[in-house]
Amino acid sequence: xxxxxxxxxxxxxxxxxxxxxxxxxxxxxxxxxxxxxxxxxxxxxxxxxxxxxxxxxxxxxxxxxxxxxxxxxxxxxxxxxxxxxxxxxxxxxxxxxxxxxxxxxxxxxxxxxxxxxxxxxxxxxxxxxxxxxxxxxxxxxxxxxxxxxxxxxxxxxxxx
Numbered sequence: 835x836x837x838x839x840x841x842x843x844x845x846x847x848x849x850x851x852x853x854x855x856x857x858x859x860x861x862x863x864x865x866x867x868x869x870x871x872x873x874x875x876x877x878x879x880x881x882x883x884x885x886x887x888x889x890x891x892x893x894x895x896x897x898x899x900x901x902x903x904x905x906x907x908x909x910x911x912x913x914x915x916x917x918x919x920x921x922x923x924x925x926x927x928x929x930x931x932x933x934x935x936x937x938x939x940x941x942x943x944x945x946x947x948x949x950x951x952x953x954x955x956x957x958x959x960x961x962x963x964x965x966x967x968x969x970x971x972x973x974x975x976x977x978x979x980x981x982x983x984x985x986x987x988x989x990x991x992x993x994x
Contacts (some may be wrong), residue, residue, distance in 0.1 A: 893928060894940035899964035899985060905940065907961045908933045908956050931960075950989035951956070959992035 897906045908931030917925045928940040931950055941947065941962065954960055967983030 891938060894938035895929070896928075897931075897939050897941045899941075899962075900962055900988070902966060904964040905961060906931075906939070907959065908939050909957060909959050910951070911938075912956055913951070925941075944985055944987070946985065946987045947989070950987065954989065954991055961990040961992075963988045963990075 892992060899906075911930040911932055914928050914930055915925065927943040929943065929947065930941045931941070933939050947962070964985055965988050966986045968986050970982070970984045
């Protein structure tokens, strides 16, 4: 409260030119407390002053490595198992990351990445690079019968 406001309040409570300082101080104190309380209540109704807790994060953007040399850099946040409720949908696993932009990203598990990510700790920054395709006899394209290659990756961890 400004000095001007206190003087105005003092003058307001001067009966017939006599100043009762104890009464004036008490009334001023009550008014200041009342004004402070009103401001706090006003602050409580403005969203920018509220505390928030996230109970559901947005879905991560899926990173797809489709060209050799593709690269992704993100802060590792762990692995997540997804079990869709829709009947007939297959379960799958994702590695979760936060990108430089603060948004969530996800990369599908693969043999190469699972092996590499075991050596990465939560919150470490990683660079994943799609390096080559590896021929495999285990996975075949259902329509043509051709062998689908397995993607191979290099995973680098940021060191300070």
